[in-house]
Amino acid sequence: xxxxxxxxxxxxxxxxxxxxxxxxxxxxxxxxxxxxxxxxxxxxxxxxxxxxxxxxxxxxxxxxxxxxxxxxxxxxxxxxxxxxxxxxxxxxxxxxxxxxxxxxxxxxxxxxxxxxxxxxxxxxxxxxxxxxxxxxxxxxxxxxxxxxxxxxxxxxxxxxxxxxxxxxxxxxxxxxxxxxxxxxxxxxxxxxxxxxxxxxxxxxxxxxxxxxxxxxxxxxxxxxxxxxxxxxxxxxxxxxxxxxxxxxxxxxxxxxxxxxxxxxxxxxxxxxxxxxxxxxxxxxxxxxxxxxxxxxxxxxxxxxxxxxxxxxxxxxxxxxxxxxxxxxxxxxxxxxxxxxxxxx
Ligand code: UDP
Numbered sequence: 001x002x003x004x005x006x007x008x009x010x011x012x013x014x015x016x017x018x019x020x021x022x023x024x025x026x027x028x029x030x031x032x033x034x035x036x037x038x039x040x041x042x043x044x045x046x047x048x049x050x051x052x053x054x055x056x057x058x059x060x061x062x063x064x065x066x067x068x069x070x071x072x073x074x075x076x077x078x079x080x081x082x083x084x085x086x087x088x089x090x091x092x093x094x095x096x097x098x099x100x101x102x103x104x105x106x107x108x109x110x111x112x113x114x115x116x117x118x119x120x121x122x123x124x125x126x127x128x129x130x131x132x133x134x135x136x137x138x139x140x141x142x143x144x145x146x147x148x149x150x151x152x153x154x155x156x157x158x159x160x161x162x163x164x165x166x167x168x169x170x171x172x173x174x175x176x177x178x179x180x181x182x183x184x185x186x187x188x189x190x191x192x193x194x195x196x197x198x199x200x201x202x203x204x205x206x207x208x209x210x211x212x213x214x215x216x217x218x219x220x221x222x223x224x225x226x227x228x229x230x231x232x233x234x235x236x237x238x239x240x241x242x243x244x245x246x247x248x249x250x251x252x253x254x255x256x257x258x259x260x261x262x263x264x265x266x267x268x269x270x271x272x273x274x275x276x277x278x279x280x281x282x283x284x285x286x287x288x289x290x291x292x293x294x295x296x297x298x299x300x301x302x303x304x305x306x307x308x309x310x311x312x313x314x315x316x317x318x319x320x321x322x323x324x325x326x327x328x329x330x331x332x333x334x335x336x337x338x339x340x341x342x343x344x
Contacts (some may be wrong), residue, residue, distance in 0.1 A: 006078045009032045010120070012063050012111060016041060017190045018125070018183075021231045022044035022082060029235070031080070034071060035044055036060035040099075041087045046190045062276050064099065065106030067114060075118040080238055083111050084125045090153065090281065092195035097155035104159030108166055115176040122176050123238045124167045126247060128184040128288055129157045138255075138289040141182065141247050151283040164247060169227075171245050179237050184251025184290045188310060189317035190225030199224065203315055206271040207324040216280030218259035221287040225252035226310035229303040236299040244299055251290035252303040264307060267329060268294030268315045 009026050013019040013037030019042070023033045032055035035047060039060060050056045063085050069328045071078075086103045093100040108124060114272045131139045132147030147157045164180055170180040187199035194200075205212045231249040237243075256264075256313040262275065288327035319327055 003195075003309075007079050007127075008034065008074065009082060010034045010036060010071065010078050011082045011084065011112070012036045012107070012110075013042070013070070013086065013125075014082075015044060015047045015058070016042035016084060016088075017188075017192065017195075018186060018230055018234075019082075019084040019226060020050075020086065020336050021188070021227050022188050023050055023056065025048060025231045025235060025297075027055060031055070032075065032310065033057070034059060034078070036061050036063065036071065036085070038085070040194060041089075041092045041195065043192065062103075063110055064102045067110055069116070075114055075329060077326050078114070078120045081111055081115050081118075081120045081122045082125070083108060084232065084236070088127070088156075089192075089195040089197045090156075092200070094152050097149040097152075101159040101329070104156075104163040105166070108163040112166060112170045112176055112178075112232045115172065115178075121238060122167070122170075123181065123234065124163055125177045125183045125234070126160045126164050126180050127156070128251065128290065129153065130161050130164065131285075131288070132157060133283060133285040134288065137287060138253065138291040139249065141249055141294055142289040147203040148283050152281050155257045168245065168337070178245070179243065180247040180284075181234055181237050182247050182249045182290075183230065184225060184249065184288065186225045186227055186230045186251070188314050190227070193318065193322065198222070198258055198261065199288070199314065200318070202265050203269065203318050204322060205273050205339075206265055206269040207315070207319055207322055207323060209272040211276045212262065212273045213276055213278050214258055214262065215278050215284065216258075217277065219257050220260065220280070220284065221255045221289065222233040223252050223255045223289045224259075224261070224306035224307055224310070225250070225303055233295060233299065233301045236301050237295075240299055243302070246294070248294050248298065249290040249292055250295055250301070251292065252307075253290055253292055255287070255289040256305060256307065264311055265315070268312055307311055
């Protein structure tokens with residue numbers, strides 16, 4: 001008997017920053033997409049252009065509540081489940097910490113049970129936050145982390161750690177075919193201008209001539225991955241057979257201090273904004289850089305978009321979004337290498 005299943009992917013958090021790009025990429029690859037989102041931190045405009053696809057269906061739902069009938073009725077047809085549902089920027093996930101924890105624990109459980117029931121492959125987007133303020137550098141997947149389980153970031157860090165534990169239990173017990181991506185800092189179009197993350201804050205502040213906020217002295221580091229690279233990594237992780245049952249880091253291994261990031265942005269955006277220094281948030285990790293040997297080996301994946309190009313595209317997009325001018329002549333508008341159309 002032939003397998004009559006057409007590929008149907010459920011993307012929880014599909015209207016969010018990474019989720020919306022993932023939905024577009026899946027449609028391009030011939031999947032139909034059920035996009036589930038509670039619109040807590042995401043915006044319908046992110047998926048507006050996808051609505052014209054026959055195969056795209058948006059359902060407003062929160063995965064902490066029982067899954068909607070429209071999803072359960074189609075469970076036999078679902079072949080892939082991507083779980084990206086969770087507020088991901090520190091101010092947003094700390095705004096309702098109980099909901100953040102429940103999204104990761106209860107929500108992931110509901111989606112894992114759906115995977116069990118449907119036989120769909122399941123991918124959890126976990127996070128570099130499971131490493132906390134890391135004592136080893138760069139971070140490999142076998143590093144177990146240095147997380148403060150009672151601090152303000154714990155709802156997210158520990159929520160994701162619990163979600164990972166549950167995912168691997170489902171895998172160990174043969175209840176679902178599971179993959180776990182540990183996503184490092186990612187940036188690009190569709191970031192929420194007010195989400196409080198460093199890339200969106202610095203670009204939007206520079207574009208609108210407001211004070212540019214550096215927390216601490218700006219020497220802390222992060223590694224920034226452009227969203228198209230991240231989506232490519234997620235799809236490879238989902239579609240690759242014969243993987244070890246272990247999490248895989250996805251991120252760009254090039255590391256920059258926050259000051260260096262600002263310098264690059266100021267090369268792209270002319271601004272009257274002043275740089276101001278603010279206190280470092282509690283438990284803010286000093287440094288973060290993924291070891292991506294595992295992704296290279298198992299997925300044949302490595303980021304392709306250099307920070308300068310990704311920032312140029314992102315500045316372009318935010319400038320259009322905010323209705324701002326201010327892109328330096330030698331900057332974003334002149335250097336953009338990726339057509340915005342490809343970004344959707
Ligand atoms: N950060 C900053 N200014 C901002 C927002 C963030 O200096 O306006 C710092 C923040 O303290 C952290 C880094 O930039 O050290 C990355 O912050 P983000 O919230 O983007 O991500 P995460 O801390 O989760 O990696």
